Amino acid sequence: KLPASGVRLDQPGLRIASTAVRGPVLPTPIIRIQPVGSFLNTPGMSFVTATVAGDTVGIKLLFTSESNLPPGTNVTLSLPGFSAPKRVVESVSSVPFAISVGYWDAATSKLRLEVAEEIEAGEPVTVIVNVFSAIRLPLVGVRKNQPDITIETDSPLGPIPPTSLTSVAPVGSFTTTPALSFSNAIAAAPSEMTFRFTAEMDLKAGDKVSLELLGFTVPPTLPAYTDATYTFSVAGRTLVLTAKVAVARRTAQTVTVPALFGIRLPDVGTGNTRCCAIGGTCCVKVSATTVGGNVLALPVQTVQRVGSFLNSVELDYSPPIIGEVVSIRVAFSPLMDMAVGDEVVLSLRDFTCNNCFNVSGSGGATFVSGPFRARWEGTTTELTLTVLTRIPAAS
Numbered sequence: 573k574l575p576a577s578g579v580r581l582d583q584p585g586l587r588i589a590s591t592a593v594r595g596p597v598l599p600t601p602i603i604r605i606q607p608v609g610s611f612l613n614t615p616g617m618s619f620v621t622a623t624v625a626g627d628t629v630g631i632k633l634l635f636t637s638e639s640n641l642p643p644g645t646n647v648t649l650s651l652p653g654f655s656a657p658k659r660v661v662e663s664v665s666s667v668p669f670a671i672s673v674g675y676w677d678a679a680t681s682k683l684r685l686e687v688a689e690e691i692e693a694g695e696p697v698t699v700i701v702n703v704f705s706a707i708r709l710p711l712v713g714v715r716k717n718q719p720d721i722t723i724e725t726d727s728p729l730g731p732i733p734p735t736s737l738t739s740v741a742p743v744g745s746f747t748t749t750p751a752l753s754f755s756n757a758i759a760a761a762p763s764e765m766t767f768r769f770t771a772e773m774d775l776k777a778g779d780k781v782s783l784e785l786l787g788f789t790v791p792p793t794l795p796a797y798t799d800a801t802y803t804f805s806v807a808g809r810t811l812v813l814t815a816k817v818a819v820a821r822r823t824a825q826t827v828t829v830p831a832l833f834g835i836r837l838p839d840v841g842t843g844n845t846r847c848c849a850i851g852g853t854c855c856v857k858v859s860a861t862t863v864g865g866n867v868l869a870l871p872v873q874t875v876q877r878v879g880s881f882l883n884s885v886e887l888d889y890s891p892p893i894i895g896e897v898v899s900i901r902v903a904f905s906p907l908m909d910m911a912v913g914d915e916v917v918l919s920l921r922d923f924t925c926n927n928c929f930n931v932s933g934s935g936g937a938t939f940v941s942g943p944f945r946a947r948w949e950g951t952t953t954e955l956t957l958t959v960l961t962r963i964p965a966a967s
Contacts, residue, residue: 610638611732614696615723616739617649621703624868625713625745625772630703633685634696635723639730641691647671647699649683650722650734653710661705666698667691674701683707712772713745713865742865745772749824750858751874752783755831759880760789760839765829767813773864775819780861783811784869787838787847787854794833802827811835821864843877844908846965879908884966887918902957905966916944916957923953 590597620630633649641647656676663685665671674685683701691697701707714721722734749770756763767783775781781802790809797804802813813827829835838854848855848871856875860867884905889898902918910916925948939946944957 610730611635611723611735612638613738615735615737617721617737618739618741619709619743620700622868623709623741623743623866624870625709625743625747626711628703628706628708630705631683631701631707633699633701633723636694636696637691637725637727637730638693639727640693641687641725641727642729643687643690645687645725645727647685647687648724648726649685650720650724651681651683651707652720653712654681654707656705656707658705661707662702663705664700664702667695670697671699674705676705676707709743711745711747713743713867714740715773716740716742716864718742742773742863744860744862744865744867746770746858746860746867747772748873750872752856752872753876754837754842754878757837757876757878759837759841759878759882762831762834762836764831765835767827767829768825769827769858770822770824771819771860771862771864772821773862774821775815776863777815777817779815779863781813781815782807782859782861782869783813783872784855784857784859785809785811785835786852786856787840787842789834789836791834797830797832799827801825804829804833837878839880840882840907841878841880843875844879844965847871847875877908879906881905882907900955902955906963907965909965910959910963912959912962914959916959918955918957920953920955925950 587599587601588597589599614634614636616634618632620632621628623629631649635647655678659676659678661674661676661683663671663674667689670689670691671685671687673688674683676683685699717737718740719736721737721740723732723737724734725732746769749768751768753766754763755766769781771781786809788809790806790811792806794804794806799816801816801819803816805812805814811829819825840854842854842856844854846852848857856872857869858867858872859869881904884903886901886903888901888903890901891898904916940960943959943961943963945960947956947958948954949956
């Protein structure tokens, strides 16, 4: 095997000798030595900005070359799954003016950093690739010490073939898999919840996956409950799942949060487009703290939609006299968008309507009022309002 530190172009101590009877050769320096470079165990990569899988980051690269890196040398990082919109990227290095520009190859996902000023052998080098270069993390994140993230050089004083970095900072990811649904889909009501997700990183015992339940009513403590894979705890409005056993990456997880926990849905409903907007009061976010890579809090993309009128429903009639034919006014403010064809059903027990719409048919009496078509069903004493024009959510 070659030395771990590589072989220099003028490596001292490499000699040739011979004990030939017809002409011995004393130890003589070798005239031409093929150089081989080395970083030993120094190369490492981390990130200098908040890391969210799929988002742009700044990159911090560390290495120490065992041979000089002359001007014109390329130090190339292979970053599978990464992407960038620009060909030329800006960087700075701890060795003044040594590395200030790089070139992104979209076809190979490689970042080539060009050495402009000689870097001496044994000098630790830090290169920062600017976040404004818009290099984007893979949607699946980055694994700890990911082996296919490599570094290489083409230095004439000792090239280095693609070599795995000794240290790669991990970035966790659930991609788009998190989903939350409810067995009792009623605003402000307690419900069993089903949380589904698939982690791109391994989960070790003790790793935590957290659900921030903004707008939900979450008790300060939870009753005893046994689950084979996770223990449950709360911190404010955050439900924390702590792994009891290891879970292999890309293993789909379905976690039941029992109704006995007493967690109530938000009174404004869930899953509407405004929940996670600025000022939103019903946002559900997922995060993770794991050895294999943290996940910063991000909105859960799939949350079962639960509508709400938030105590806005009013029912008036005129004249308010028992036994008389009356006109009815129904008023409400939906906190969700209502599309054409959506229905609002009022159960009016003991009310009667004898041809009061002046239109009869097999489906019951109907009439149009404002954005609704109203229909009375005498057998069920229900007044159904069908949306005729889109109604935006109340502000």
